[in-house]
Amino acid sequence: MIKNVIAQLQMWLLAQGRCVGCGMPINKGKVSKKNTHILTTCKCGRIYIQKDKSSFYERAKISQI
Numbered sequence: 001m002i003k004n005v006i007a008q009l010q011m012w013l014l015a016q017g018r019c020v021g022c023g024m025p026i027n028k029g030k031v032s033k034k035n036t037h038i039l040t041t042c043k044c045g046r047i048y049i050q051k052d053k054s055s056f057y058e059r060a061k062i063s064q065i
C-alpha cells in the first residue's frame with residue numbers, strides 16, 4: 001500500500017517533469033544523446049529518457065543507457 005503511494009507520487013513528479021529522487025526539474029540535468037533518444041542525467045545520478053520530441057520523461061532502463 002505504501003509502495004503504491006510512492007509509485008503514484010513518482011508518476012506525478014514525472015508528469016511535472018521532475019526527478020523522482022530529488023524533485024529538481026529534469027531539464028536542468030546533463031543532456032546526452034544515445035542513438036535515437038535523449039538521455040538526461042539528474043544531479044542526483046538518476047537517468048531519464050525523453051521520448052521523441054515530447055517533454056515527457058521516463059526513468060531510463062539499464063539497456064537504454
Ligand SMILES: [Zn+2]
Nearest residue numbers: 019022042044
Ligand atoms: Zn534527481
